[in-house]
Amino acid sequence: MSDYALEVHDLRVDYGDFVAVDGLSLKIPRGKVVGLVGPNGAGKTSTFKVLATLMEPTYGEVSMCGLDVLEETAKVRKLLGYMPDLAPVPSDLKLGEFLEFHADTHALGNKAQRRARVDECLARVNLTAKRNAWCRKLSRGQTQRLVLAKTLLHEPQVMILDEPASGLDPLSRRELRLTLQSLAREGVTVLVSSHILSELAEMCSSIIVMNQGKLLASGTAEEVRSELGSDRREMTMKVLGTTGELFSWLTAREGVSELVQEEGAVKFDFVGDDEAQVQLLADCVRAGFAVKTLEEKRASFEEILVEVAEGNETPLEE
Amino acid sequence: MRAAADRKQKPVWALWANPIFRRYCKSRLRPKGLGVMLMMTLIVTGFAFALARAIALHELDPIDAARIPVIPILVIQGIILFFLGTGQVAGGMTAEGDEGVIDYQRLAPMSPLAKTFGYLFGLPIREYVLFLSTLPFTIWSFWEGQIPLFVAGQLYGGVLSSVILYHLTGLVAGTVLKNRRWAFLVSMGAIFFLYTVVPQIAKFGLVYFKYLTLYPIFEESLPYLVPQDAGAVVETAQRLLPPARFFNLNLPQAVFTLLSQGVFSLAAVVMVWRRWKLSESHLLGKVWSVALFAWIQILLLGNALPLIAGGDLFPSRNLGGMFNRFVDPIWEPEAMEAVLMAGVYGVVTLTLLLILLVVITPEYDTQVRGWRRVHKLGQKRLPFFGDSSSSFWWAGVMILLGTIGWFVFTKNIIESHWFFGEVKVFSAVAFALSLVTAGFGWQAILEWKGRRAGTLVFILLGVVPILIGVVMAVSNEALRVPAIWIGSISPLAGPVLAAINEVSIADFPRDVERAAPPAFWFWQCLLLFGAVRLIAASRQQKKALREVSVQ
Numbered sequence: 001m002s003d004y005a006l007e008v009h010d011l012r013v014d015y016g017d018f019v020a021v022d023g024l025s026l027k028i029p030r031g032k033v034v035g036l037v038g039p040n041g042a043g044k045t046s047t048f049k050v051l052a053t054l055m056e057p058t059y060g061e062v063s064m065c066g067l068d069v070l071e072e073t074a075k076v077r078k079l080l081g082y083m084p085d086l087a088p089v090p091s092d093l094k095l096g097e098f099l100e101f102h103a104d105t106h107a108l109g110n111k112a113q114r115r116a117r118v119d120e121c122l123a124r125v126n127l128t129a130k131r132n133a134w135c136r137k138l139s140r141g142q143t144q145r146l147v148l149a150k151t152l153l154h155e156p157q158v159m160i161l162d163e164p165a166s167g168l169d170p171l172s173r174r175e176l177r178l179t180l181q182s183l184a185r186e187g188v189t190v191l192v193s194s195h196i197l198s199e200l201a202e203m204c205s206s207i208i209v210m211n212q213g214k215l216l217a218s219g220t221a222e223e224v225r226s227e228l229g230s231d232r233r234e235m236t237m238k239v240l241g242t243t244g245e246l247f248s249w250l251t252a253r254e255g256v257s258e259l260v261q262e263e264g265a266v267k268f269d270f271v272g273d274d275e276a277q278v279q280l281l282a283d284c285v286r287a288g289f290a291v292k293t294l295e296e297k298r299a300s301f302e303e304i305l306v307e308v309a310e311g312n313e314t315p316l317e318e
Numbered sequence: 319m320r321a322a323a324d325r326k327q328k329p330v331w332a333l334w335a336n337p338i339f340r341r342y343c344k345s346r347l348r349p350k351g352l353g354v355m356l357m358m359t360l361i362v363t364g365f366a367f368a369l370a371r372a373i374a375l376h377e378l379d380p381i382d383a384a385r386i387p388v389i390p391i392l393v394i395q396g397i398i399l400f401f402l403g404t405g406q407v408a409g410g411m412t413a414e415g416d417e418g419v420i421d422y423q424r425l426a427p428m429s430p431l432a433k434t435f436g437y438l439f440g441l442p443i444r445e446y447v448l449f450l451s452t453l454p455f456t457i458w459s460f461w462e463g464q465i466p467l468f469v470a471g472q473l474y475g476g477v478l479s480s481v482i483l484y485h486l487t488g489l490v491a492g493t494v495l496k497n498r499r500w501a502f503l504v505s506m507g508a509i510f511f512l513y514t515v516v517p518q519i520a521k522f523g524l525v526y527f528k529y530l531t532l533y534p535i536f537e538e539s540l541p542y543l544v545p546q547d548a549g550a551v552v553e554t555a556q557r558l559l560p561p562a563r564f565f566n567l568n569l570p571q572a573v574f575t576l577l578s579q580g581v582f583s584l585a586a587v588v589m590v591w592r593r594w595k596l597s598e599s600h601l602l603g604k605v606w607s608v609a610l611f612a613w614i615q616i617l618l619l620g621n622a623l624p625l626i627a628g629g630d631l632f633p634s635r636n637l638g639g640m641f642n643r644f645v646d647p648i649w650e651p652e653a654m655e656a657v658l659m660a661g662v663y664g665v666v667t668l669t670l671l672l673i674l675l676v677v678i679t680p681e682y683d684t685q686v687r688g689w690r691r692v693h694k695l696g697q698k699r700l701p702f703f704g705d706s707s708s709s710f711w712w713a714g715v716m717i718l719l720g721t722i723g724w725f726v727f728t729k730n731i732i733e734s735h736w737f738f739g740e741v742k743v744f745s746a747v748a749f750a751l752s753l754v755t756a757g758f759g760w761q762a763i764l765e766w767k768g769r770r771a772g773t774l775v776f777i778l779l780g781v782v783p784i785l786i787g788v789v790m791a792v793s794n795e796a797l798r799v800p801a802i803w804i805g806s807i808s809p810l811a812g813p814v815l816a817a818i819n820e821v822s823i824a825d826f827p828r829d830v831e832r833a834a835p836p837a838f839w840f841w842q843c844l845l846l847f848g849a850v851r852l853i854a855a856s857r858q859q860k861k862a863l864r865e866v867s868v869q
Contacts, residue, residue: 088418
């Protein structure tokens, strides 16, 4: 039996001339919560659809718990729980009926057993009180929770959740995080996508960043941060006296850009590693500037993602 | 709870245990929605029953009077099951896709066949219940009217077979169309077309099409559904009507109807099954499409050829119904109608060819993906039977089969004892040319530019010239020649003109006879040139795709 819950090798998905996923390869161990993040059009949903057996890729190998996703679809579907983006629910069913129907499709025992399992899942997402409410009357967050309950029903070994936190209030997000982490402790592998990297950083043991169909970085949150955004930091240097000379001196320094002169301080972007930063400060003091403080602000996850997304945009002149 | 791998699904035939069926039993049989519909159905059926019986009781004995309500109730049942039920299946299926929940069902670990059955019988469950609510009236009428049990069996067996076929068609429409209102209207429109236009086409030599409706079984059962005296007359008249003929076989209408509908139902099941397996796949594979085309040709010929000698195939005999047989015992078919039948056969064959080409021709996206996959796997060609491969050769096979079918049909009619004409092999070449220009041209457009461009070309080049030609010809006799020239631009007119030109037994107006051959050959040569250019462009694109796939 494979040690990995998911193995993807050289996956490619095309929509005509548009390449949605390009040569993606990854391995996800069992019992982990892994986040997939990237801007719109990064290829997250296409990747998820292939993993969830809903789409045939152009080519590539995909296996789930050792089963070939493209060949052993029926077996894979028994192991899989998939929650799509903007999770839909039927308008003509009540919550309990919706879940009982899906319990039925997965042949979860007799009627009493199915009902018990439905109650268990409803309780897990705090929707027990809404059992007899119409699915169409639920708020966005409640709908997300209901579909999460549906995904949990048949106790899948691998869960693929596309933007599960969208529309959830902070409390529900926290509950979602706790639920996913407890599932991981039970041995379930969770692959979850989001636009919000900080959100994933909280709930995932590792993160995969995609952009334009390609894998950009993967690892723990810190590893991803340093891999994608380690070079750039915003600096504010406060000095005694006038800042004019410091401004001129910094302009000539390597790795310094976006300078702004303020009262008693110069703000600038610095690209370089920690050693380069220490060297800059030392040179500054050596040059005779009376440095009072040097503040450093590193790019947040969101800023990194925005930078990645902005890199996708083609200049209008082209 | 049992482990996922141990959970066993119920067998496909156990409909009562089918989760999708049960889901719709729950949602579509809620007392609030069902109650109103049930009340309305009972009121309308009860009214029709009571009124028909009350009128009949004035003039007929109780047994005959009891038979009178059967047909009005059958009409109501037809509206419920054929129209509303089919619309509901198509609309409901589209709604599943529209709401996005269809992916949940796609992921459900049930077999594609179980899912198909679940939707097929689950979506129209309310209509089945409404139908059942009308049955007591039918049972009473059958019982009191002393209608034999076998009539009920064959009539309602036919109803069930037709319902399954129409609902499957609705299911296919629902998986293809994106808008639920359109799906509802298109599927009901198709049923309306089937019961109004198709029977008329059947009278032009394509007898097979009437077996897609309930008419043949209804006609066979008619002697028992009307008062006994009238029934005896109908029965006598029916003895003059041929049974369902299939080459040398004589079959009861009911049996042949079930057989004919069964093939189409099977094709529809395959379509839905393929879509359940993979949402992007073609509705039918290439082999299935060609087999279906061949089978329809065989059915058309098998039904038509045995009816030529007795004259039962000809429109002038059929349009007058049974009446002609009594009124005009020395009836003979006219040469003109024989030519027209050859033309209609050709147009239907061409239409079928164009429809199946839409099904099996890969769009640009599919071709790109296919080439990239092939390149990645180090292969040189697209898989011949796969969705991504060209439909060119398959179009060729269907054109060949269609030409053979047309030639056999036309030769048997024209060289029959009615006309003693002659159909030369060259005639088949002319007809084949009309299929080649239209078929290959259509295939190339679809492969090169896709369905949207294809539809535009179909309307502008296929439909508009015919419409203009018809208006011109009708408005002024002097415009008949230019009308023929303009109408001939349409590839759809090709088979009719081929029949007019090549089957020289009929006396058409002189100007038509003179204008038709040059118009046919001129436009067919141009269309052939166009088709060759399109094929070349399509091949060029294929080369480009092969290169793109390397990137």
